[in-house]
Amino acid sequence: MKGTYDDIHKDLLRFACSIARHEQEAFDLMQDAWEKALHVKELSTWPYYKQKAWLYRVMKNALIDARRKQKRESSLSDFDEPVFIASGFSAFETTELLQALPTKQREIVFKRYWVGLSSNEIGAELNLPASTVRYQLAQAIQKLREQF
Numbered sequence: 528m529k530g531t532y533d534d535i536h537k538d539l540l541r542f543a544c545s546i547a548r549h550e551q552e553a554f555d556l557m558q559d560a561w562e563k564a565l566h567v568k569e570l571s572t573w574p575y576y577k578q579k580a581w582l583y584r585v586m587k588n589a590l591i592d593a594r595r596k597q598k599r600e601s602s603l604s605d606f607d608e609p610v611f612i613a614s615g616f617s618a619f620e621t622t623e624l625l626q627a628l629p630t631k632q633r634e635i636v637f638k639r640y641w642v643g644l645s646s647n648e649i650g651a652e653l654n655l656p657a658s659t660v661r662y663q664l665a666q667a668i669q670k671l672r673e674q675f
Contacts (some may be wrong), residue, residue, distance in 0.1 A: 611629035
């Protein structure tokens, strides 16, 4: 790259700190930008201002991607799972209700509400995505509610 590393490093750090929430996030953005710069061979032939602009854009895009990922993951949290409360039923009656479910759904309901595992933990045990676990859980609860 044209210009010295120290010149561009100071500018990148200042920019990263201005868009990031905290210093460590800023350092992560800078690291991502430098890693991507290693894969663009013609970058060293560009003028200094274009190099800097490219690195700024890479950091900004990385931050946008990270924010979108955080938002997507938080919207798919375990708090969105339907709730099943078998109040008023004896253990025998609850067991009978669960027997009406397909095996996989019964296992998911049991692990979620009796063992207390999250959809991510259940998915890891059953080799399923957490979103599939939540879908199966919702289907099972709908079937259980229809039996009431």
